[in-house]
Amino acid sequence: MLSSLFIANEAAPETNLITKLPGFSNGSFPSKHYGGYITIAGIGNTGKNLFYYFVESERHPENDPVVLWLNGGPGCSSFDGFVYEHGPFNFEEGKPKGSLPILHLNPYSWSKVSNVIYLDSPAGVGLSFSKDPRNYETGDLQTASDTHTFLVKWFEQFPEFLSNPFYISGESYAGIYVPTLASQVAKGIKDGTKPIINFKGYMVGNGVADRKFDGNALVPFAHGMGLISDSIYEEVEAACEGNYYYAQSDICYQKLERVDQAIDGLNIYNILEPCYHRPITEEKANNYKQNTSIPASFQQLGKTEKPLPVRTRMFGRAWPYRAPVEVGIVTLWPQLAAKSVSGVSVPCFNDEIATRWLNDKAVREAIHAEPESVAGAWDLCTSRIHYNHSGGSMIPYHLNLTMQGYRALIFSGDHDMCVPFTGSEAWTRSLGYKIVDEWRNWISNGDVAGYLQEYDHNLTFLTIKGAGHTVPEYKPQEALHFYSRWLQGLRI
Structure with a gap:
């Protein structure tokens, strides 16, 4: 009842x-x-x-x-x-x-x-x-x-x-x-x-x-915003022939990896804003450092608690940025958060x-x-x-x-x-x-x-x-x- x-x-x-x-x-x-x-x-x-x-x-x-x-x-x-x-x-x-x-x-x-x-x-x-x-x-x-x-x-x-x-x-x-x-x-x-x-x-x-339009949106966006160079864009375009959301060949996949590397570390929900990272224990932070490469600023999460923004939390309501739903x-x-190595939940939100x-x-x-x-x-x-x-x-x-x-x-x-x-x-x-x-x-x-x-x-x-x-x-x-x-x- x-x-x-x-x-x-x-x-x-x-x-x-x-x-x-x-x-x-x-x-x-x-x-x-x-x-x-x-x-x-x-x-x-x-x-x-x-x-x-x-x-x-x-x-x-x-x-x-x-x-x-x-x-x-x-x-x-x-x-x-x-x-x-x-x-x-x-x-x-x-x-x-x-x-x-x-x-x-x-x-x-x-x-x-x-x-x-x-x-x-x-x-x-x-x-x-x-x-x-x-x-x-x-x-x-x-x-x-x-x-x-x-x-x-x-x-x-x-x-x-x-x-x-x-x-x-x-x-x-x-x-x-x-x-x-x-x-x-x-x-x-x-x-x-x-x-x-x-x-x-x-x-x-x-x-x-x-899925086609959403999946193909990132590469032109990254190029237009100056996040990838003309040469990277031209190489991806030639290798993938405009189909970025599902790599049809190894060379296409390799070129898309260059895009991922270029935009790594950005807040995917607003590229102008920094990411909020939920504070974690020093033990978890050290474990994360041993398992993956992360920026030095993120490695300090277990030692210093960052301020908690109110109107500036960035939590997306979609899927990881390269693949469409x-x-x-x-x-x-x-x-997705449960599968992350860091255990700090999805990044960029508070x-x-x-x-x-x-x-x-x-x-x-x-x-x-x-x-x-x-x-x-x-x-x-x-x-x-x-x-x-x-x-x-x-x-x-x-x-x-x-x-x-x-x-x-x-x-x-x-x-x-x-x-x-x-x-x-x-x-x-x-x-x-x-x-x-x-x-x-x-x-x-x-x-x-x-x-x-x-x-x-x-x-x-x-x-x-x-x-x-x-x-x-x-x-x-x-x-x-x-x-x-x-x-x-x-x-x-």
Whole structure:
């Protein structure tokens, strides 16, 4: 049996109203917040319990768009976006160190101009759970179906938002989540599934799309960014004949090794930023030095604990940078970390602020989430699901959706080496749509903030200058600018 708290969360939305949050003491929230579970069918009697945190717009919630936000992984929590990217709060390290973080209002929250649903999906991710572990076996198509069912039930609980324009958004592996879910929603509308959702379009940031385009994106990116020389690029081009993601010959593989050596040591999620390395014991650091060659700065990890950045943690939600995601079971981030020689988890990330806050008993009570004894510990990216990449290329999905008239914004931080903008630019161009606004810069706060190209069928490709894999984390003001103008249908 689930706790009485969980049962209460299935009642009217007002019982899910969040009135206070540990760490926030600056008066009342600028808009209403809700949190809780919606249960959908699964294997066994308990089903899948999907957790959401809903932030009403600070402007005109009755008219502003409703936007669903999904982080990727697969297996990563959408509280990543809530805590580190575009949520209603900025999180400051608590004092003394190790205490709960201090929350401040975020001036660039996406709730300034829209209603936002942060959803932990699929079941087993973040605060979402099932009492039957068989429900943790899922994949692209099952996740899309489950999330569509969630949306139908969510709008039944919040019918006042049914007439609002609805958009689906996400980043990284959500490049799979978003178009597959959008297709389910579009099909539901055609089939007359009630309630009818007022679906208008979708956004994908630095997103997975197609193994060929994604896999071939790195080498041109590295060359264009000056990370490899002209001679290395020319040698790789000649040896691999443009096919970099799967070496067809030994000579191609050897030339790709030169690329790997050149970019080794960079933060793959933002080549402009340093890597955060989780502190380890001196014994582990010495063991690591004996087993592999690492920079001297990294060898000091066991002796000196580096500061813990809050808005500057760099944790990717994708796969190692040279190979695209393959069809079949996807290796999750914690599983990759377990295989590392160092045992220091995936490099370049620090999620301690979010982990500390979301595993606090008082925080879970405040947001109407189940305690650890029921839902398990919150992890940024989980290892408890078994995920099958079954959706294939997303290009047919994008073609189908845009041909139906749904708006699409494909945006990329132009310094992300994990899902480089070169791949996203290439596949959007490959759709063959007529260009209606030729490549140009776009301006935010008086400065060039990036570049864009618009196509017919309401498709826009946009870059954000200097941003990494998680765009709003690196460029929050610019992100709010293009987000708000695109939602309003205005020229960016």
